[in-house]
Amino acid sequence: xxxxxxxxxxxxxxxxxxxxxxxxVINVFITNIENKIARQIDTDDQRRxxxxxxxxxxxxxxxxxxxGGFRFARGLQLVETDGTRxxxxxxxxxxxDEYSPERSTTDTNFTGKPKYWGxxxxxxxxxxxxxxxxxxxxxxxxxxxxxxGNGSGSTTTTTFVSIKAPEVLLYGTLSESFSYLxxxxxxxxxxxxxxxxxxxxxxxxxxxxRRDEYQNGVLRIPIKSLTx
Numbered sequence: 001x002x003x004x005x006x007x008x009x010x011x012x013x014x015x016x017x018x019x020x021x022x023x024x025v026i027n028v029f030i031t032n033i034e035n036k037i038a039r040q041i042d043t044d045d046q047r048r049x050x051x052x053x054x055x056x057x058x059x060x061x062x063x064x065x066x067x068g069g070f071r072f073a074r075g076l077q078l079v080e081t082d083g084t085r086x087x088x089x090x091x092x093x094x095x096x097d098e099y100s101p102e103r104s105t106t107d108t109n110f111t112g113k114p115k116y117w118g119x120x121x122x123x124x125x126x127x128x129x130x131x132x133x134x135x136x137x138x139x140x141x142x143x144x145x146x147x148x149g150n151g152s153g154s155t156t157t158t159t160f161v162s163i164k165a166p167e168v169l170l171y172g173t174l175s176e177s178f179s180y181l182x183x184x185x186x187x188x189x190x191x192x193x194x195x196x197x198x199x200x201x202x203x204x205x206x207x208x209x210r211r212d213e214y215q216n217g218v219l220r221i222p223i224k225s226l227t228x
Contacts, residue, residue: 001158001162001163001166001169001170002157002158002162003148003149003156003157003158003162004157006026006030006148006162006166006169006170006173007023007026009170010026010029010170010173010174010177013170013174013177014174014177014178014181014186016177016181020181021177021180025180026173026177028176029172029173029176029177029180030147030148030169030173031147032172032176033169033172033173033176033194034145034147034148034159034161034169036172037145037161037168037169037172037198038071038144038145040198040202041198041201041202041205041206042142042205042206043145043160043161043164043201043205044160044205045145045146045159045160045161046071046142046143046145047074047140047142048140048141048142048143049138049139049140049141050138050139050141051079051136051137051138051139052136052137052139053134053135053136053137054114054127054131054133054134054135054137055131055134056131056132056133056134057111057130057131057132058130058131059096059100059126059127059128059130059131060120060124060125060126060127061117061124061125061126061127061137062123062124063123063124063125063139063141064123064124069143069144070123070141070143070144071141071142071143071144072119072141072142073090073117073119073125073139073140073141074140074141074142075087075088075090075139075140076088076090076117076125076127076137076138076139076140077137077138077140078113078114078135078136078137079135079136079137079138080135080136085138088114088115088116088117088127088137089115089116089117090116090117090118091116091117091118091128092118093118093119093120093126095116095118095128096116096117096118096126096127096128099116099128099129100128100129100130110128110129110130111129111130111131111132112129112130112131112132113129113131113132113135114127114128114129114130114131114135114137115128115129116128145159145160145161146159146160147159148162164201165197165201167193167197168194168197168198168201171190171191171193171194171197172190172194172198174186174190174194175187175190175191175194178190
């Protein structure tokens with residue numbers, strides 16, 4: 001389902017014309033649902049990998065640069081010159097401050113090979129100990145999901161969600177639309193349909209695609225039996 005089809009479907013389902021549900025109004029609903037989906041499940045299209053380097057004697061790593069927009073890190077691997085890879089363990093920033101309280105570029109007592117990382121702010125990670133050399137690091141992270149064209153400079157007509165799970169996007173947008181139209185009954189109906197569709201999508205993205213049948217077996221879903 002592309003952007004134009006979504007607009008048409010919303011107006012057909014609600015039986016409301018573009019005089020009331022304008023593109024600008026529906027764009028807000030679409031963005032709300034795209035944000036909601038991105039926060040509720042971990043989809044493949046959000047996953048990214050980037051290689052960068054630490055700065056010697058600097059405990060902070062700027063992550064504002066990746067194209068698409070950095071949302072959060074899933075993990076960091078230290079890559080040494082001989083190719084050896086070591087996972088850096090995630091900790092809270094308070095742990096890092098206690099573990100390595102001095103982050104001065106002139107104090108080398110607290111420098112070394114980073115063992116831990118944490119979130120410092122929206123665009124910065126912190127590691128401890130402070131790197132003593134410019135180690136290479138591979139970052140596994142999630143980026144801001146691609147948005148459907150919304151009339152504000154974006155020309156995207158389809159996204160991963162609109163193609164792989166159009167029903168999730170449609171039902172969520174309809175729930176927002178009926179809320180806007182003050183139709184509580186239909187809002188609740190499509191919110192329930194959205195949650196059901198989202199659960200199915202999550203089962204695929206975070207269930208079946210995150211397990212190995214050889215190791216874990218086939219994913220089993222409990223199904224209620226009929227009353228005899």
